[in-house]
């Protein structure tokens with residue numbers, strides 16, 4: 105059994121929506137092993153994104169603990185969390201979230217600007233990441249000059265460029281046609297199988313989930329399987 | 330760590346359709362500011378360039394303008410042999426008794442009439458004003474009804490070309506040359522022989538004396554002596570001092586320039602604020618993404634300030650360019666004291682351009698501050714979720 109990279113206990117997230125309180129996550133317990141490709145499934149509003157965001161250090165739980173590589177991310181302050189995210193987590197969004205005014209190369213380079221790496225080393229890593237997603241020849245294109253599938257692959261390159269242990273993807277194929285979706289899922293799969301990265305993917309599409317090594321289901325903030 | 334500068338620059342340029350109004354607004358403010366200040370600078374230059382720090386100017390006490398001053402002939406006889414006055418090689422005292430006459434003349438192209446200053450000047454007076462040069466034709470000859478007009482006035486008044494004549498009262502004067510005063514007050518004058526001028530216009534009195542003293546100390550002594558002698562009723566001061574006081578006319582224009590700049594810039598600040606609020610609003614998720622990647626609030630604020638500052642700088646450059654179009658353009662105003670035509674040039678100095686640009690960037694930064702703070706205050710997760 106591989107080491108546990110994510111360890112979640114009693115994780116609860118409450119939202120106050122006016123008078124009523126919404127329980128987005130209800131005392132979740134979850135272990136994720138290093139190198140897993142975990143598909144996080146469930147209907148809309150079941151708390152998938154909330155869980156993913158807490159694991160990735162962009163949101164905070166109401167209570168409970170979330171250890172990633174032994175670090176309790178719920179205890180880090182804002183700037184520690186920013187550094188932690190930069191070094192340990194790669195993000196892939198449903199809407200790609202590339203910066204429109206920056207080229208593919210510049211988008212992928214962004215996370216590296218926060219490191220100590222020199223220009224030459226950054227270039228090397230950016231080119232390697234773009235090569236991995238098969239877009240080395242589109243380096244100097246702006247996002248609007250790329251197809252949706254290509255944009256998402258650039259976004260994956262951006263998530264990989266700092267060589268993080270953990271890659272999180274929130275409905276990465278939600279805005280893609282089936283062919284592009286297939287490509288993107290293949291890349292995520294190879295990240296886990298070949299590069300040994302831990303990939304957590306939110307999806308409500310069983311076909312997408314089938315690319316994963318394990319699926320878990322959320323229902324009204326609770327894990328059902 | 331900061332976001333790349335090109336992120337801010339490209340964002341400023343890419344939305345040019347929505348920012349053009351703000352850029353033009355700031356350009357307008359800077360244009361008005363720089364233009365009015367360049368007008369004031371031109372007026373100041375026209376008097377500031379006038380005079381020699383060593384020379385002493387004498388007019389009648391209480392007279393507001395040289396042309397309104399009247400000094401009796403006896404005063405000239407009394408003063409000219411004062412030992413404080415330097416002598417020429419031939420032993421003549423260096424003192425020029427000038428007479429100024431205001432004449433009403435027609436403008437070119439039936440543009441109505443305006444007053445022009447005629448200066449009856451002596452050979453000594455011409456030597457004492459070396460900044461005045463002949464640029465066309467020749468100098469007038471003593472005893473002839475000839476006049477050398479300012480080249481700048483020549484462009485504005487009828488019959489001022491070399492060879493033409495104009496009438497004033499019973500006198501007909503022939504233009505024999507054009508002079509240039511190097512941006513001094515003499516650019517608004519026409520010169521003719523002093524004796525000729527006095528006889529033509531039947532002036533028994535003088536308007537002013539210009540004196541070159543032996544040295545600085547003698548100059549001070551001369552001023553004290555004339556001011557102290559109640560017989561004279563004359564005002565003596567350094568020539569540069571005299572013209573500096575005539576410069577007051579630039580003050581209202583400066584004031585107006587500053588006033589308009591301040592009031593208009595309030596509007597420009599709000600325009601910039603509006604633009605940047607829109608920019609920030611449409612990019613909330615993008616800003617959230619940057620934060621997720623690890624960029625701090627500070628980096629976002631700096632990037633947005635840079636964007637707003639750059640937009641404003643574009644406006645500033647544009648405004649200065651518009652203003653610079655008028656640089657060197659000669660215009661005229663009515664002298665407050667003489668009611669004669671005073672010509673001067675718009676003078677867009679490097680200092681004014683710099684002030685205009687700094688002004689523009691300041692407007693941009695102030696306008697961007699609140700939107701930038703709002704963008705940065707948003708929690709990462711809220712920014713990410715926004716659509």
Ligand SMILES: Nc1ncnc2c1ncn2[C@@H]1O[C@H](COP(=O)(O)OP(=O)(O)O)[C@@H](O)[C@H]1O
Pocket residue numbers: 119120121126127128146147148149150151152153154155
């Ligand atoms: N900022 C918020 N304020 C209030 N309620 C929220 C907020 N974010 C999410 N929720 C609620 O929490 C629940 C889980 O949301 P989410 O994690 O986005 O679900 P999923 O990603 O599975 O669709 C939903 O009921 C949603 O309405």
Ligand SMILES: [Mg+2]
Pocket residue numbers: 152153154
């Ligand atoms: Mg979701």
